[in-house]
Amino acid sequence: MLEATLAYLHFIAILSMTVFLGSEAALCRTEWMNGAMLRRLVRVDAIYLTFAALVLVTGTARMVWGAKGLDWYLAQPLLHLKITIFLVMLWLSVKPALRFRQWVRAHEADGSLPAEPEVRSLRRRLMLSSHLMLVIPLPAVLVARGFSF
Numbered sequence: 001m002l003e004a005t006l007a008y009l010h011f012i013a014i015l016s017m018t019v020f021l022g023s024e025a026a027l028c029r030t031e032w033m034n035g036a037m038l039r040r041l042v043r044v045d046a047i048y049l050t051f052a053a054l055v056l057v058t059g060t061a062r063m064v065w066g067a068k069g070l071d072w073y074l075a076q077p078l079l080h081l082k083i084t085i086f087l088v089m090l091w092l093s094v095k096p097a098l099r100f101r102q103w104v105r106a107h108e109a110d111g112s113l114p115a116e117p118e119v120r121s122l123r124r125r126l127m128l129s130s131h132l133m134l135v136i137p138l139p140a141v142l143v144a145r146g147f148s149f
Contacts, residue, residue, distance in 0.1 A: 006062045013054035018133060020048035021093075025126040028096070030116040035107050038114075041100045049097065052090055059083075076148065078139040085136050092129040096122045 024044050027037060063073040073079050099122055103114045 002065060003062075003067045006058065006066055010055065010058035010062055013051050013058050017048060017051035017055055018130075020044055020051060021126065021130050021133065024048055024096070025123060025130055028119060028123040028126055030114075030119045033113045033119065035104075038100065038104045038107050042104055045093075045097050045100055049093070052093075055086070073143075076143050078143045078147065082136055082139040082143070085132055085139075089129045089132050092125045092132075096126055 024041065027041055027044060063070050066073075099114075099118070106112050106114075
């Protein structure tokens with residue numbers, strides 16, 4: 001039952017993270033920018049990052065307390081690839097997270113909105129991150145089925 005519960009929690013965290021990353025990318029458009037949208041982006045980003053942290057926590061829990069055990073997982077090169085892709089996704093999310101908060105502060109200070117080129121640049125980063133997510137299931141299913149080099 002523990003293995004099933006850990007897998008369920010991990011999948012829920014992954015799916016939730018996906019929803020909020022997609023929402024962030026969809027909302028980050030110059031034609032929709034106003035004060036309310038800037039604040040919404042900050043909230044959606046915080047929820048996304050919370051679920052990303054939960055993905056790491058539940059994934060680690062599966063490795064430590066799951067049926068296969070930590071040693072088995074650490075010996076899997078594809079798991080390291082999967083984690084690396086995930087960390088690249090998170091790295092791509094750092095700049096948007098910081099900029100969203102700066103945009104809100106600037107808007108509250110002087111009513112300014114972000115410039116179109118910057119919004120497009122951050123949206124590209126978010127889209128790249130969301131597309132990288134599509135690659136992660138491949139090494140995941142291969143690891144789950146015992147594929148190894």
